[in-house]
Amino acid sequence: MSDWNWSTNTEQSFVEMRRALFERFIRELAKYDYLVQSKEFQIFCRESGEVAGRLNSLPKQAPM
Numbered sequence: 001m002s003d004w005n006w007s008t009n010t011e012q013s014f015v016e017m018r019r020a021l022f023e024r025f026i027r028e029l030a031k032y033d034y035l036v037q038s039k040e041f042q043i044f045c046r047e048s049g050e051v052a053g054r055l056n057s058l059p060k061q062a063p064m
Contacts, residue, residue, distance in 0.1 A: 026045075029035050036042075043054045 029041070039058055040055060043058075044051055
């Protein structure tokens with residue numbers, strides 16, 4: 001990690017719990033081929049740099 005000093009163990013535990021839950025969420029999403037193959041998922045998981053800008057540059061989709 002960086003030079004960041006956590007002020008309490010509670011904050012550190014909270015962040016670690018949220019990180020673990022987020023990782024679990026991503027693994028669950030990865031079970032669905034249509035999600036993994038989507039441009040949005042690939043930008044989020046594989047791109048470096050400004051993710052929001054890349055997502056905004058994708059064509060807008062209309063609901064079915």
